[in-house]
Amino acid sequence: MKKLKLICTHCGEKYDIESIYFRCSHCNEPLELEEVQSGRINQTAHLKQTMMERYQDFFPFLEIDSSFSLGEGFTPLIPSRIAKEDLNINNLYFKNETVNPTWSFKDRGTVVGMQHAIKLGYKKIGTVSTGNMAVSVAAYGSRAGLETFVFVDKNIAPEKLNPIAIHKPHLIKVDGNYGDLYYETLEIGKEKDIYFINSDQPYRVEGSKAIAFEICEQLNFVVPDYVVVPTSAGGNIRGIEKGFREFKNAGLIDKLPKIICAQASGCSPIYNAFITEKDTISRIEHPNTIAHAIENPYPPSGNEVLRMVKKNDSLCVAVTDEEIIHAQAQLAKEGLFGQPASAVPLAAVKKLKESGRIKESDHIVCIVTGSGLKYTSALEKHHLTSLEAKMENLRDFLK
Amino acid sequence: MKKLKLICTHCGEKYDIESIYFRCSHCNEPLELEEVQSGRINQTAHLKQTMMERYQDFFPFLEIDSSFSLGEGFTPLIPSRIAKEDLNINNLYFKNETVNPTWSFKDRGTVVGMQHAIKLGYKKIGTVSTGNMAVSVAAYGSRAGLETFVFVDKNIAPEKLNPIAIHKPHLIKVDGNYGDLYYETLEIGKEKDIYFINSDQPYRVEGSKAIAFEICEQLNFVVPDYVVVPTSAGGNIRGIEKGFREFKNAGLIDKLPKIICAQASGCSPIYNAFITEKDTISRIEHPNTIAHAIENPYPPSGNEVLRMVKKNDSLCVAVTDEEIIHAQAQLAKEGLFGQPASAVPLAAVKKLKESGRIKESDHIVCIVTGSGLKYTSALEKHHLTSLEAKMENLRDFLK
Numbered sequence: 001m002k003k004l005k006l007i008c009t010h011c012g013e014k015y016d017i018e019s020i021y022f023r024c025s026h027c028n029e030p031l032e033l034e035e036v037q038s039g040r041i042n043q044t045a046h047l048k049q050t051m052m053e054r055y056q057d058f059f060p061f062l063e064i065d066s067s068f069s070l071g072e073g074f075t076p077l078i079p080s081r082i083a084k085e086d087l088n089i090n091n092l093y094f095k096n097e098t099v100n101p102t103w104s105f106k107d108r109g110t111v112v113g114m115q116h117a118i119k120l121g122y123k124k125i126g127t128v129s130t131g132n133m134a135v136s137v138a139a140y141g142s143r144a145g146l147e148t149f150v151f152v153d154k155n156i157a158p159e160k161l162n163p164i165a166i167h168k169p170h171l172i173k174v175d176g177n178y179g180d181l182y183y184e185t186l187e188i189g190k191e192k193d194i195y196f197i198n199s200d201q202p203y204r205v206e207g208s209k210a211i212a213f214e215i216c217e218q219l220n221f222v223v224p225d226y227v228v229v230p231t232s233a234g235g236n237i238r239g240i241e242k243g244f245r246e247f248k249n250a251g252l253i254d255k256l257p258k259i260i261c262a263q264a265s266g267c268s269p270i271y272n273a274f275i276t277e278k279d280t281i282s283r284i285e286h287p288n289t290i291a292h293a294i295e296n297p298y299p300p301s302g303n304e305v306l307r308m309v310k311k312n313d314s315l316c317v318a319v320t321d322e323e324i325i326h327a328q329a330q331l332a333k334e335g336l337f338g339q340p341a342s343a344v345p346l347a348a349v350k351k352l353k354e355s356g357r358i359k360e361s362d363h364i365v366c367i368v369t370g371s372g373l374k375y376t377s378a379l380e381k382h383h384l385t386s387l388e389a390k391m392e393n394l395r396d397f398l399k
Numbered sequence: 400m401k402k403l404k405l406i407c408t409h410c411g412e413k414y415d416i417e418s419i420y421f422r423c424s425h426c427n428e429p430l431e432l433e434e435v436q437s438g439r440i441n442q443t444a445h446l447k448q449t450m451m452e453r454y455q456d457f458f459p460f461l462e463i464d465s466s467f468s469l470g471e472g473f474t475p476l477i478p479s480r481i482a483k484e485d486l487n488i489n490n491l492y493f494k495n496e497t498v499n500p501t502w503s504f505k506d507r508g509t510v511v512g513m514q515h516a517i518k519l520g521y522k523k524i525g526t527v528s529t530g531n532m533a534v535s536v537a538a539y540g541s542r543a544g545l546e547t548f549v550f551v552d553k554n555i556a557p558e559k560l561n562p563i564a565i566h567k568p569h570l571i572k573v574d575g576n577y578g579d580l581y582y583e584t585l586e587i588g589k590e591k592d593i594y595f596i597n598s599d600q601p602y603r604v605e606g607s608k609a610i611a612f613e614i615c616e617q618l619n620f621v622v623p624d625y626v627v628v629p630t631s632a633g634g635n636i637r638g639i640e641k642g643f644r645e646f647k648n649a650g651l652i653d654k655l656p657k658i659i660c661a662q663a664s665g666c667s668p669i670y671n672a673f674i675t676e677k678d679t680i681s682r683i684e685h686p687n688t689i690a691h692a693i694e695n696p697y698p699p700s701g702n703e704v705l706r707m708v709k710k711n712d713s714l715c716v717a718v719t720d721e722e723i724i725h726a727q728a729q730l731a732k733e734g735l736f737g738q739p740a741s742a743v744p745l746a747a748v749k750k751l752k753e754s755g756r757i758k759e760s761d762h763i764v765c766i767v768t769g770s771g772l773k774y775t776s777a778l779e780k781h782h783l784t785s786l787e788a789k790m791e792n793l794r795d796f797l798k
Contacts (some may be wrong), residue, residue, distance in 0.1 A: 045442035047473060047616045071475025071495060074446060078469060081542065096470060099498045101734070103772065129685050135736075143480065143734030149797075154787060162775060165783035166731040176790025185792060192797050217446045248467050332565040333540030335500070337534075373502065373772035376561060384564035386554060391575025391583060398548075398591050 001119060002060050006031040006202055017060060018120060022186060022201050023300075030301050031202050032238070033060055035239040036246045043219070051108065051210050052115065058213065058246050059206060061115055068118075068144035070101035073210050074112050077218040077365070081334055087353050091363040092223070094336055094346075095215060097370065102139050104132035104293075105211065105236060109204030110140045113197035122195040123147060128181050129199070130156050131293050132370050137197055138167035149194055151185060153178045159377075179283070179298045199233030200301040208239020209246065215365055216247050223253050224363040226314075228260040228345035231270060232294035234301025236369070237261055241308055242379035257365075258314035261305055262348040264289035264341070265318045270302050274309065274316035281306065290321045290378055293341035293370055315357070319347040325381045328372070337372035400518060400641055401459050401678075405430040405601055408703040416459060417519060421585060421600050422699075424703055429700050429719050430601050431637070435645045440616065450507065453515065457612065457645055458605060460514055466645050467517075467543035469500035471510050474618040476764070490762040492623070493735055493745075494614060496769065501538050503531035503636060503769035504610065508603030509539045512596035521594040522546060527580050527596070529555050530692050531769050536596055537566035548593055550584060552577045558776075577696045578682070585786050598632030599700040607638020608645065613702055615646050622652050623762040625661040627744035628671060631693035635768070636660055640707055645743025656764075657713035660704055661747040663688035663740075664717045669701050673708065673715040680705065689720045689777055692740035692769055714756070718746035724780045727771070736771035 006015040006022075010029035015021050034084070039057025042049075048065045051073030052059055063267035076096050083092035110133075117125050127137040128147035136152045141148030148169035152161070156173065165171050174181055182198055192354040197204055214228070227254055229237040241259045248256055263271045266289030269281040281302035287295045299305070309316060318328075324340050327347035331338050345366035352358040371376075389397045405414040405421075409428035414420050421430055435561030438456025441448075450472030451458055457591055475495050482491035496504035509532075516524050516574045525548035526536040533549045547568035551560070555572065564570050573580055581597055588595040596603055614626070622643070626638040640658045662670045665688030668680040682700035686694045699703070708715060718726075723739050726746035730737050744765035751757040771777075788796045 043444040045444045047613055048476075060575065068480075068734075069475075070477060071498065074473070076468075076470025076500070077447075081466075081544065096500070097469065099500060099502075101495070101498060102473070102736070103498075103502065103770065138716075139731075139734045139736065142732050145480065151793075152785075159775060161785060162781075162783055163736060163772060165785060166728070166736055166771070166778055166781060167734070168732070171785040172793075172796070173785055173787045174790055174793065175787065181790060184793065188793060188797065191794070194797075214446055329565070329567075332538075333541050333567070335467075335566070337501070337538065337562060337565055361665035371502065371563065371770075371772065373562060373647045373770065376558060379561040379565055382561075382565060385560055386551075386560060386564060386570040387570055388572045391573050391580060394571075394573065394583065394587060395549075395590070398587065398593075399572070 002062055002097050004034040004060050004173045007034055009307070020189065021196060030200050030304055032242070033202050035126065035249060037249045039250045052111065055210055055213050058209060059112065061119065063085065065115060065118065067253065068114060068140060069111060070140065070143060072100050072107040075099050077215060078334065078336065086330065087350055088360050089216065089353060089358065089362065089364065090174060090360060090369055092349065093365045094334065094338060095211060095365055095367050097337060097368055102136045103374065105208065106132045106136035108210055109207030109235065110136045110197060112207035113201060113203040114140055116146060116203045117195035118144065119237050120195070122193065124149065124194040126150065126185060126194045126196045128185050130360060130373065131160060133199060134164045138164050138169040141169060142167040151181055182300055200235035205235050205239040205242065208236045211242030211245025211367065212240045213247060216253055219356060221253055224257045224360060224365045226260055226285065226358065227257045228262050228348055228364065228366045230294050230341045230344040230367065230369050231261045231263055231305060232296040232299060234299045234305040236295065237305055238301055238308060239311060256312065259312055259314040260314055261309055262344045263316065263318045264291040264324060264344060265320045267295045267297060268318040269297065269299060271316040271318040273306055279306065290381065291324055291341040291344055292375065293339055294344065317351060318350040319344055319351060323347040323351070329382060336368055338368045339370045339372050339375045340378050342368045342370055400635065401662060403459050406433055412535065419588065419594060429599050429703055430604060431641070432601050434648060438649045447498060453492045454612050455608055456604060457608060458511065460518065461580060464514060464517065466494055467513060468510060469542060469602065471499050471506040471617060473613065474588050476614060477735065478734065480638065485729065485758050488752060488757065488761065488763065491748065493763045494610060494764055494766050495735060496767055497737060501535045502773065503535065504607065505531045505535035508606030508634065509535045509596060510607035512602040513539055513543060515585050515602045516594035517543065519594070521592065522691040523548065523593040524592045525549065525584060525588065525595045526597055527584050530559060531773065532598060533563045537563050537568040540568060543565040543629045550580060577697045581699055588690055599637065601636035604634050604635055604638040604641065608642030610766065611639045611642025612646060615652055620652055623656045623764045625659055625757065625761060626656045626764045627661050627747055627763065627765045628722060629693050629740045629743040629766065629768050630660045631695040631698060633704040636704055636764065637700055637707060640711065655711065658711055659713055659747060660708055660715040662715065662717045662741045663690040663693060663723060664719045666694045666696060667717040668696065668698060669704050670715040671719040672705055678705065689780065690723055690740040690743055692738055693743065700785055716747040717751060718743055722746040722750070728781060730767065735767055737767045738769045738771050738774045739777050741767045741769055
């Protein structure tokens with residue numbers, strides 16, 4: 001491990017990098033790895049490099065073990081074809097995280113968290129999730145031959161359960177308050193020697209930095225004006241923001257983009273606190289949105305995202321399910337099929353353009369976080385149609 | 400377009416590269432683009448390059464239009480963790496095609512086919528498919544703003560229909576002999592100015608070459624002994640084989656691997672002809688396998704695959720549904736979740752190792768063609784389980 005400290009995002013208290021204390025023992029806010037101040041990209045032309053090897057200077061490990069990599073990262077940045085016409089925005093891009101090994105951005109954080117776990121000698125890893133993260137940790141845990149514990153909500157749908165179960169983790173449906181389970185597992189992890197890579201765990205946050213690194217490379221180091229991130233627990237948006245900060249420290253870019261926190265109106269605790277100018281978030285009692293992947297009623301990094309957005313002079317947005325469905329269809333028009341949560345940034349951009357906050361000339365990147373195949377029943381909302389024809393009548397039919 | 404001809408794979412008759420005759424008018428066998436004799440890899444270190452740009456010397460276009468690329472290709476080659484222990488094979492790799500933009504290898508062929516269609520000035524494209532190819536053509540067609548026709552079998556399951564329909568092609572369920580539909584669309588295409596990118600269309604075959612190119616790069620140009628390909632229509636295996644041939648022509652590799660045609664016992668027309676030493680395939684009357692993605696009863700490139708396998712001194716293998724399900728579980732243990740068809744190569748390797756045809760020291764690459772999320776109901780065959788616990792009892796539970 002490099003000589004870095006874990007620092008409380010709120011009070012600044014420092015912790016040892018080799019510890020598995022992931023929240024501050026004083027204020028219970030999330031810890032974060034000390035900001036990297038310099039480094040360079042290890043640019044090579046071959047197809048064998050891993051994400052962690054390319055950006056090793058910015059990760060906290062002296063040596064990278066790539067033996068359990070599944071080829072995460074290096075996802076495409078796709079320019080919008082229709083934003084000019086549809087939204088009157090000249091430069092809109094989609095960072096397509098759906099082509100990661102388990103088809104969501106989560107793999108980036110999982111591989112970094114596991115790197116830490118394995119360096120510390122852990123033989124057991126775990127997570128608390130009902131969706132993308134559960135699949136990711138189950139796949140990588142199996143890949144590395146580690147005993148893997150996945151705690152899910154007891155009401156999880158069978159269609160979501162089986163793609164986790166196929167990797168044969170200890171898969172446990174838990175009856176109880178799901179929000180509390182996050183904190184409970186941090187304690188259980190210490191007692192039972194299980195390394196938990198939960199949603200906003202500091203090393204998982206480190207993994208998300210690479211999204212920012214790649215965007216910089218893909219835009220020839222011209223920093224976009226806005227990066228729009230679907231936000232649930234808050235780990236991904238924090239990582240992306242930290243990535244830009246560190247590339248700026250290293251002199252690779254000359255300014256920071258504004259990072260927009262995008263939520264679904266049916267579960268928008270961070271947005272709610274932001275518009276009412278509170279310093280802390282409040283729990284959403286009855287979350288209800290089609291964007292299940294970001295339906296966290298009490299995000300563990302919610303307060304830190306609030307602080308970050310303010311410091312970054314940025315903003316939060318919330319969009320309705322109707323706006324999300326519309327944006328999912330627009331994404332599909334671009335050739336991208338994202339799960340509903342992944343359409344939230346595009347819906348947010350439309351809203352901000354209409355309100356005048358985003359200008360025609362702004363350069364904007366939307367993060368498309370996970371594959372639409374993860375939740376195909378959402379497609380029922382689109383009322384999709386097909387036609388029927390007999391083969392012998394096909395020619396008439398096409399007239 | 401470069402100065403190349405389309406050549407009949409059987410009789411050698413030549414056709415103009417700008418034509419859309421994709422089968423020989425004399426013998427009705429598939430056409431193939433003339434073999435490239437020299438070229439180099441356009442190796443760059445940046446993350447913006449597309450597959451067609453990297454291997455442009457080996458594609459038939461003088462200039463590449465990357466505006467409708469979705470970032471296809473550059474998929475990881477993952478070394479097996481458990482093959483040594485499980486199969487007593489030292490060097491087994493998985494080429495993970497599930498991380499393409501629509502989560503199957505089809506995107507490679509689609510982007511090359513569309514390149515040709517657009518260069519010829521077509522405004523309409525189409526395909527005949529019930530699965531991976533339908534989604535791929537629908538997504539890329541929408542991406543490029545082309546009118547897109549997708550013909551599917553009338554009995555397609557709704558869960559497969561909606562991920563095609565979300566891209567809003569003209570989606571037509573056809574009542575009639577599905578095998579005949581392939582040939583029918585070639586005629587309709589000429590009449591109605593629709594460029595059909597069907598399963599083994601020559602430009603789609605060109606796209607699959609890049610799988611071979613990347614494997615060569617990822618193995619440092621040390622050619623594997625075997626490459627095992629799940630085979631349905633025959634387009635993908637033909638492309639992969641042609642890719643190795645062309646890299647050998649260009650002096651980038653010094654020998655050819657043996658390309659193994661792997662099929663499901665429930666629908667194995669090429670394997671059947673191979674073991675009975677026939678020169679042509681016969682139609683399977685009642686195909687029945689869990690590997691639906693390779694359930695083509697009368698593959699349009701079947702005869703050419705037979706010729707190719709013989710010339711290549713290689714072989715065909717067929718595996719049962721039970722062996723496929725077992726291999727799908729083994730893949731998941733490696734961290735990869737492939738659809739049943741994608742597990743066929745691993746099942747074939749196991750069989751060939753047990754029969755002594757494959758040796759412990761052989762280097763083998765299995766092509767993992769499409770994501771397991773495409774067909775999650777197959778997971779019911781795995782009898783997957785989970786446990787239940789109350790939160791207050793979690794500690795006792797983990798003892």
